[in-house]
Amino acid sequence: MSEYNKQLLNKGTIIGLVLFGLFVIYYLVLGQNPFSNIKWLSTIIQFILLYFFGKQIAVQFFGSKKTFKVLFTTFMYIVLVYTSLFGASTYLYSIFVDGKFTQMHIIEALEGLKQAKVLMPSQKALLSSLEAEIKAMTSGTLIWGEVLNKLLGGILISLIYSLILRDKNIELQEETPIAIS
Numbered sequence: 001m002s003e004y005n006k007q008l009l010n011k012g013t014i015i016g017l018v019l020f021g022l023f024v025i026y027y028l029v030l031g032q033n034p035f036s037n038i039k040w041l042s043t044i045i046q047f048i049l050l051y052f053f054g055k056q057i058a059v060q061f062f063g064s065k066k067t068f069k070v071l072f073t074t075f076m077y078i079v080l081v082y083t084s085l086f087g088a089s090t091y092l093y094s095i096f097v098d099g100k101f102t103q104m105h106i107i108e109a110l111e112g113l114k115q116a117k118v119l120m121p122s123q124k125a126l127l128s129s130l131e132a133e134i135k136a137m138t139s140g141t142l143i144w145g146e147v148l149n150k151l152l153g154g155i156l157i158s159l160i161y162s163l164i165l166r167d168k169n170i171e172l173q174e175e176t177p178i179a180i181s
Contacts, residue, residue, distance in 0.1 A: 004061050008074065011053035012081025019046060019082065019150075020089045033104045035146055046082070046150065047157050054078055054158075055165060064167055071162035079154030087147035094139035102139045109134045 022042045026034040054075045058066050094102065113134065117127050 004057070007057050007060070008077040009081055011049075011057065012078040013085060015046060015049045015053065015078065016082035016085030016089070018049065019086045020093075023086075023090055024093070027098075027101050033108055034101055035105050035142060036108060039146075043150075043153060046154075050075060050078060050082075050154065050157065051161055054161060058165065066165060066167050068162050068166045071165055072158055075158035075161055076155070079151065079158060083147050083151045083154060086150060087143055090143050090146070091140065094143065099139045102137065102142050105142055106134055106137055109137075 019042055022045065023034045026032045026038050026042075030038070032038050054071070057078075058071055058074050062070050110131065113127060113131055117124070120127065
């Protein structure tokens with residue numbers, strides 16, 4: 001395995017472990033639902049770590065030849081590693097240690113649904129079907145949804161970071177001039 005791949009795996013693993021650690025802190029220490037509004041702190045930390053780790057790897061291995069493709073690939077490998085690790089560790093935690101956070105999330109979602117029923121009485125059928133979906137939620141579906149959120153957020157932020165950090169001079173040199181006759 002090349003040093004580049006090792007660095008990608010290491011940095012992705014660090015972010016994945018930090019995210020799982022925050023999940024455990026939210027749930028066990030703070031007694032909060034880790035999938036509620038408190039998860040925004042995890043999202044901010046995830047994006048900050050992705051920026052610094054991705055930039056560090058790109059500078060270390062590509063120097064001043066950081067094209068959009070190289071940066072996006074670097075960021076996406078890191079994103080794939082940490083979302084996979086976060087999803088697997090959270091799911092295993094729910095199976096082997098404590099899966100009560102799913103019930104906590106369902107209770108909070110149903111409370112929010114009660115408020116929505118008061119605000120939107122005309123949408124009774126829609127809210128009833130939503131209530132059935134919430135009650136049928138399992139740890140797997142809850143965690144899968146969170147992994148998809150992290151993955152899609154990672155893709156979006158990788159695009160943004162790649163556009164910001166790319167070396168614009170290289171992009172211009174790679175274009176072929178148009179011949180005018």
